[in-house]
Amino acid sequence: MIKEIKKLRNSETDSLNPEDNYLSIQLSLDGFSFCVYNKIQNKIEAVGIYEFDNLNGSPYKQLECIKELFIKEKLLQLNYKSVFVSHFNNLVTQVPQPLFNKKKLAQYLQFTVKVLENDFIAYDELENSEIINVYIPFVNVNNFLLDTYESFDYKHSSTVLIENLLNQYKNLDGSFCFVNVTAHNFEIVVIKNKKLELFNFFSFTCKEDFIYYILFTAEQLNLNPEEFELILMGDIEKESELYDIVYQYIRNVKFYIPNNAALQLNEIPFHSHFTLLNQFK
Numbered sequence: 001m002i003k004e005i006k007k008l009r010n011s012e013t014d015s016l017n018p019e020d021n022y023l024s025i026q027l028s029l030d031g032f033s034f035c036v037y038n039k040i041q042n043k044i045e046a047v048g049i050y051e052f053d054n055l056n057g058s059p060y061k062q063l064e065c066i067k068e069l070f071i072k073e074k075l076l077q078l079n080y081k082s083v084f085v086s087h088f089n090n091l092v093t094q095v096p097q098p099l100f101n102k103k104k105l106a107q108y109l110q111f112t113v114k115v116l117e118n119d120f121i122a123y124d125e126l127e128n129s130e131i132i133n134v135y136i137p138f139v140n141v142n143n144f145l146l147d148t149y150e151s152f153d154y155k156h157s158s159t160v161l162i163e164n165l166l167n168q169y170k171n172l173d174g175s176f177c178f179v180n181v182t183a184h185n186f187e188i189v190v191i192k193n194k195k196l197e198l199f200n201f202f203s204f205t206c207k208e209d210f211i212y213y214i215l216f217t218a219e220q221l222n223l224n225p226e227e228f229e230l231i232l233m234g235d236i237e238k239e240s241e242l243y244d245i246v247y248q249y250i251r252n253v254k255f256y257i258p259n260n261a262a263l264q265l266n267e268i269p270f271h272s273h274f275t276l277l278n279q280f281k
Contacts, residue, residue: 083152092135181234
């Protein structure tokens, strides 16, 4: 079942030539989101956010929902100048570039996730960093998108997240902890003295799980909750119980503010949908 969470559209979108615009898509097992970006005017023209219910982690049901969505959503049927896709899942690990060997992709992942013999494994080279992201993409959806758009670029969502944060904080000393929240998961990125210290992915069911994983990560990295800066992103608001419990235990808490506020629609908080709105190149 497809549930529409948010659908926003610039009033002038219908009159624009789609070939002057870029399409951004983010995939996950329990959802699908897209946005249309006008590079000439440097603004977002449309955003669509959808959730998939009762898929039980099935990639086949995920593809069925996406096919159904493409039939209903006319903006997804247009020809765009470029299409960018990010894969959001926990089937990812980071490898230092000096140690990387593309013949050993499965070995890198086996330390953190279960790898099947027929799994297709991809990797991204993170810009301005000696880090390789090794991951398993949603191959069945990639194949469908290839039939739909003929060509597109894809990365793991954490590649987009880490690259953009490193670029933004590359000249700042100190420790910064970013928490990017979705419905039942969150990514955590720690940048310390201009370099990536850690990336991890956690699933949670309650606010106690949420704060436990953050504090556990801080403890492992010797980050003092009285000193380091926690920057919140994604599906979290100041009025939420997640924010309340974080604020109880960590002194310096704030929401992410983008460098380019033009890449936002007024109805979308500045700190939300970071990957979707930052994967255009």
